[in-house]
Amino acid sequence: xxxxxxxxxxxxxxxxxxxxxxxxxxxxxxxxxxxxxxxxxxxxxxxxxxxxxxxxxxxxxxxxxxxxxxxxxxxxxxxxxxxxxxxxxxxxxxxxxxxxxxxxxxxxxxxxxxxxxxxxxxxxxxxxxxxxxxxxxxxxxxxxxxxxxxxxxxxxxxxxxxxxxxxxxxxxxxxxxxxx
Numbered sequence: 691x692x693x694x695x696x697x698x699x700x701x702x703x704x705x706x707x708x709x710x711x712x713x714x715x716x717x718x719x720x721x722x723x724x725x726x727x728x729x730x731x732x733x734x735x736x737x738x739x740x741x742x743x744x745x746x747x748x749x750x751x752x753x754x755x756x757x758x759x760x761x762x763x764x765x766x767x768x769x770x771x772x773x774x775x776x777x778x779x780x781x782x783x784x785x786x787x788x789x790x791x792x793x794x795x796x797x798x799x800x801x802x803x804x805x806x807x808x809x810x811x812x813x814x815x816x817x818x819x820x821x822x823x824x825x826x827x828x829x830x831x832x833x834x835x836x837x838x839x840x841x842x843x844x845x846x847x848x849x850x851x852x853x854x855x856x857x858x859x860x861x862x863x864x865x866x867x868x869x870x
Contacts, residue, residue, distance in 0.1 A: 693795030694868035729758030760789030811854030
């Protein structure tokens, strides 16, 4: 995968009705949607459907993978591998994640960072959860004061946990860019 990644940490499995709402949301945000399995979608997110007017001169349709995973859905082994080297998240976000949604851009232009960071809170509006974003060290002070930040962590690598509001606020910061 060539672009930025965000993770939505979830306290429980997403109910089937919420997955149906997620599918409907992603269909509405995309110029094309392919469901690989329940909860895993390849889409061409339309930047304008996310409120992005300036695409920097590139096509506003951006390839994105959205993948719900954890016990009973998706690649359980990938979920376990991604969470095996994490610090104990319960003291940070109030729960130990049992499931997650990865939002992965296939390209790495500035617009891909913005689209990824705006698709993610749209997903969170439907299924809930807490966004987990890895940071560069110089980004920690920028995001720490944003609305919706639950916490930031310095070790073993800088990260921020926050709400959909946090991600939307962060995209409005000058020089916004996700860490891959």
